[in-house]
Amino acid sequence: MNNLIHGLRNKYRHLIMPLALVGGFIADIFTLNQIDQVFDNAILILHIIIVATTIALLFSQDTEFGQRFLQEKRVNFLKTLMVFSFGALFSGFVIFYTRSGSIIISWPFLIAMVVLMLGSEFRKKYFHKLVLQIVIFYLALLAWANFFIPVITKKMGTWVFITSTIISTLLIFLFISLLKKINKKKIALYKRPLIIRIVGMLMLFHLLYFTNIIPPVPLSLKFKAVYYDIERSGSNYLGQYEKSSWINIFNKRNRSMHWREGEDIYVFTQVFAPTDLGTDINHVWEWYDEDERRWINTDTITLKITGGRSAGYRGFSKKSNLSYHRWRVKTSTARGQALGIISFNVEPYSERLNDLIIEEL
DSSP states (O other): OHHHHHHHHHHTHHHHHHHHHHHHHHHHHHHOOOTTOHHHHHHHHHHHHHHHHHHHHHHGGGSHHHHHHOOHHHHHHHHHHHHHHHHHHHHHHHHHHHHHSOHHHHHHHHHHHHHHHHHHHHTGGGGGSHHHHHHHHHHHHHHHHHHHHHHHHTOOSHHHHHHHHHHHHHHHHHHHHHHHHHOHHHHHHHHHHHHHHHHHHHHHHHHHHHTTOSOOTTOEEEEEEEESEEEEETTEEEEEEEBOOTTOOSOSBOOEEEEOTTOOEEEEEEEEOOTTOEEEEEEEEEEEETTTTEEEEEEEEEEEEESOOTTOEEEEEEEOSOOSEEEEEEEEETTOOEEEEEEEEEEEOSOOSSOEEEEEO
């Protein structure tokens, strides 16, 4: 029986880590529920501690301690544990950052997170190199602090972002100082490439932020829709829409708006923010000019949101002076970081295919 188990393990060894990756990612989807929850952040902090500890232990292999206690089996276990925690960290980042930003705008950053998540499993040997370990660890600290500091301070903005990068940079240099105490001669060999790559990563992270490519964590767009009318009903809203054709199985609300001049078109959003975090978001109304082949900003409407509602803070904007054909409304932060985009067509009113339906929001 033991021989059979051993044979099966050797035969399917190449599938173990990919299956663990998929399983861990699915588990993270159900486990990491909300970016401001204590449990969610505790899990990420635990993985950060595991990564730091395993890197430090692996770095000590050439010391007296390492030669005495780090046999081959323990080294292999530490490498596997480090890679697993790296994968878990970037899996969590993919979930939180994907929920927060518009894929259309933030795809370069999101793809980088996915590549690092997959790379930690499928290219494990690269993660065994010290310089890469520390640089990727630094990126993990940057990505984590970028949403953890706003959650703690209940504030967002440029200076909060800069503060988060300063804290991450201090932590990574504190970690390098710890490695220096373990093996001073060894860390001296890596000092120059480490500093160059850390400074480069810091500059790249700032570039992605100030070009609005990094999603605006910890905010996330929970819901968006376009309506013919919205009314307040007690503590809720009532939205009026036309049902889509039965062919459109992915969107029950028709996004071809049959508009009569003088009427309004409404865009409704629900934006999640951590408890006690108050900030402004914008509804940016844009019309596509077919002649110039570009989107033209026609209106920017500011909404004030207050965090704490798990389903998201509800708000809407409306517009009556419309041109026909393609429109989109981008929900963004005051800095212009996109949370999400909803597109629709405005068509001349003749008749509507279906009766208008009222739903509670």
